[in-house]
Amino acid sequence: MSQPILQVRNLCIDFVLEDRTIEAVKDASFELAAGETLAIVGESGSGKSVTALALTRLLPVPPAVIKGGEILFDGESVMTMDAARLRKLRGGRIAYIFQEPSTSLNPVYTVRSQIGEAIRLHRRDVTDVDAEIVRWLDAVGIVDPAARMHDYPHQLSGGMQQRVMIAMALACQPDVLVADEPTTALDVTIQAQIMELLGSLKERFGMAVILITHNFGIVSGFASRVLVMYRGRIVEQGPTEEILRHPQHAYTRALIDCIPQLGSKAKRLKTIDHAAIEAA
């Protein structure tokens, strides 16, 4: 197997608050191969977003403290990069899309202005920026991109806004796309469209994707490998099929059981019983 594009070894992140210290990530290690799709699954506060932001040192320091561990991108240590190299890494090599597209777009600029900003930042070689913007808007399935690029964010629906965010991230041609709960703020039909879009774009452009979610339902059929986080620890990782069929950790089982099943006779949906997991 070739050298993985991203290697995380024994990553430990603390949040130092005035009265206490929270261990957000404890001893996390994983690898990401070029073009691979990895899902990080866990509930709120399990450390998945913190891990993702740490990949490009985007955590505010303080309160966050990277206590130990190593992050290697393409063989180079992210921990020792200077500010200029970090800026190239952010967006240029590792791009992010977030949960809430309506607040991730600056309300005072048009779509064209914002995607253009990303292109000018990371792709100096592009001369016809407008054509490039149209190309990417078209790639994410926006109808009539040449007209839509002059719209302001509030003129677009949530699904279209998320498509714009995806276009902005892809326009920089990153090696890794980190999608941090990309569909949580969208309704279910749009969720399906966005996941389908992400899947086809991944096929087409061949970048690696890290999908962060709390929903096992969207993981299957999308990610080839799954990593389950619980209270800052990676409790289980492996091929998606394997984990879905034979979850080893009690928490993973609980998460999978949370997915409502069509045709199930149960009167109430399952919730996670933390006491039972701690005991297991």
Added chain:
Amino acid sequence: MITTTPEPLEVAASPMERSLRRFRANKIGLCALGMVGLLAVIAVAFFVLDVLGIPWPMDPDATNLERKLLPPDSVNWLGTDNLGRDVFSRLLNGAYISLTVGFVAVFVSLFIGVTVGAVAGYFGKWVDNLIMRFVDAIMCFPTFFLILTAVALVGPSIFNIIIVIGLVSWTGTARLVRAEFLTLRESAYVQAARTLGQRGPKIIFRHMLPNAAAPILVTAVLGVPEAILAEAGLSFLGFGVQPPQATWGNIIADGKTYILDAWWLILFPGLAILIAALSFYLTGDALRQAVETRSERQ
């Protein structure tokens, strides 16, 4: 699989256009803006005529002791003062001075306030603490007495008054900009710009300042009448623009001796101050309503 993209709603394009539309619907605001415009035209016209050496309607400083303390008539539209000077001409001169002081002082205070507030809000932590405690210290002084003391030290002249008013009135703007920046710094699109690898100064000027522009504009407009009133107060007390140069404040000061005999010496400059201050306040208020975007931002 349904793959339709909904038609975009017909909404006004830019946030600025929508604000303009809302402003246009506000009748009081439009009237006030009209008054501000009229005052500005008068001030500019007076300045131009003054430069060209054409005193209109009369030389505001020319005395005529044969026609002193006359009530309004067809020659002196708003009467004459104790030295026979034309009150109307002096009021126009006063308009020119008031607006100059108002606008330039606000510009000075805005420049300082935005810079200081932006630095405090963007960097936060001890920088913020240091700057804001300093701002608090300045705010402890009653502004008008601070201005009075400063003018007494540096001597009264239009230039000094403008600078002093500007130097002591930036604290409110600084607080406002700091508060806006603290919120904007945490906003998703500023975070997104950071994840995109954008550099700090670019984030401040491209993503943060334009989103704070609306409240800054509103405080600026509301700052103008404050400066006008401060100048009028100073001139009334004799610490402002010095006679014979006429301003609204010192016309009232000169006229107060004759208050029982010559009501026009007090009434008209008083009305001028009232109208000017009210117009700016109402314009600022209408502007605030027009640019209020919080409900739309979410």
